[in-house]
Amino acid sequence: MFAEGLFFVFSVLSVLGAIGLVLFRHPMSGAMSLIVTMISLAGLYALLSAKLIFVLQLIVYAGAIMSLILFIIMFLNIQIDDLPNEKGRFYYLLGGIVIIAPIGYFLIKVIKTLPGSETTIIGGGFGGVKEVGLVLFQDWLFPFEIVSILLLVALVGAVVLAGKRRLIK
Amino acid sequence: MIQNYLILSIILFSLGILGVISRRNVFTVFMSIELMLNAANLSFITFSRLHESMDGHVLAMLVMAVAAAEAALALAVVILLHKHKGNLDTDVFSLLKG
Numbered sequence: 001m002f003a004e005g006l007f008f009v010f011s012v013l014s015v016l017g018a019i020g021l022v023l024f025r026h027p028m029s030g031a032m033s034l035i036v037t038m039i040s041l042a043g044l045y046a047l048l049s050a051k052l053i054f055v056l057q058l059i060v061y062a063g064a065i066m067s068l069i070l071f072i073i074m075f076l077n078i079q080i081d082d083l084p085n086e087k088g089r090f091y092y093l094l095g096g097i098v099i100i101a102p103i104g105y106f107l108i109k110v111i112k113t114l115p116g117s118e119t120t121i122i123g124g125g126f127g128g129v130k131e132v133g134l135v136l137f138q139d140w141l142f143p144f145e146i147v148s149i150l151l152l153v154a155l156v157g158a159v160v161l162a163g164k165r166r167l168i169k
Numbered sequence: 170m171i172q173n174y175l176i177l178s179i180i181l182f183s184l185g186i187l188g189v190i191s192r193r194n195v196f197t198v199f200m201s202i203e204l205m206l207n208a209a210n211l212s213f214i215t216f217s218r219l220h221e222s223m224d225g226h227v228l229a230m231l232v233m234a235v236a237a238a239e240a241a242l243a244l245a246v247v248i249l250l251h252k253h254k255g256n257l258d259t260d261v262f263s264l265l266k267g
Contacts, residue, residue: 011177018184018204027196027257034200037181041207044174048218053210053229060233065203065240072244073196076251084193084258092191100183111175117219119171132226140227147234154238162245 003119007047013040022093025083027073031066038062047119050127174215181208195247195257199240206236 013036020033042057125131136144181204188201210229217225247257254261 007173011173014177015180015184018181018188021197021200021204022184022188022191027194027200030197030200034204037204038207041211044177044211045214048174048214050214050218050226050229053214053226056230056233057210060237061207065237068240068244069196069200072247076248076257078257082257084256084260086193089191089193093187096187096190100186104179104183107179108176111172111179114172114175114219117171119174119218122218122221126221127223127226132223132230135223136227136230139224140231143231147231151234151238154241158241158245161242162248 003047003121006043007119010040010043010047013037014044025086026080027078027083028070031070031073035062035066038066047121049121052127052129052132171215171219175212178208178212178215181205181211193259195250195259195262198259199243199247203236203240206232 017033017035017037017040021030021037024030024033038057038061042054042062045057046054185201185205185208188204189198192198192201210232213225213229213232215225217223250262251257
């Protein structure tokens with residue numbers, strides 16, 4: 001019963017944050033509401049007994065990535081006059097809802113046919129650091145190495161793109 | 170019930186798509202893409218809870234790493250474009266249109 005109440009609170013908060021991201025005009029307000037969504041998603045991961053992903057969501061997503069985005073938004077010093085003039089956005093929004101709503105309804109109908117399961121917390125170290133690490137380094141070693149190369153390439157690319165131009169000229 | 174988590178994931182993904190197609194601010198479009206990645210992560214974790222195996226957790230970690238790489242590159246590109254055009258409108262950035 002307590003878990004259902006927590007699920008209700010977290011899901012309402014995450015949907016409200018996402019709606020705020022779509023509707024707020026200034027990107028700073030949008031980033032703040034996206035942080036609300038991230039933190040409530042971390043609570044949902046804890047309810048699904050994914051302990052390591054709960055911590056990683058808080059540290060990596062809500063901490064590192066969102067603070068990087070906020071840093072860039074503040075670095076560019078965006079005033080309200082610099083924002084693009086989005087006059088037709090409510091028409092685009094209505095058209096998007098008309099297109100997306102049937103697809104979402106169909107997917108929800110599909111999900112209703114899945115076998116249900118209780119969402120009680122699993123004990124025995126399910127989702128802990130040691131267990132997930134064993135799965136990561138035994139079954140998923142090759143994708144892990146590819147992702148490390150991807151991170152290296154992204155690092156070099158970001159330095160080349162945003163770095164100083166004096167060395168090239 | 171575990172279906173509610175998947176329904177929440179679909180709702181968040183649809184809101185992300187709506188943000189991408191209805192907004193013209195570069196930052197809002199970028200954060201909507203992040204929201205879609207988060208919705209995919211939620212369904213990974215939910216299915217891994219449903220089957221009680223931990224492969225979904227590993228996939229969610231890989232998605233987080235890809236999102237971090239994407240954030241670094243996309244923000245560098247946004248800084249460059251803002252330096253060149255002095256604008257954040259996605260309609261201004263049409264260099265590849267020919």
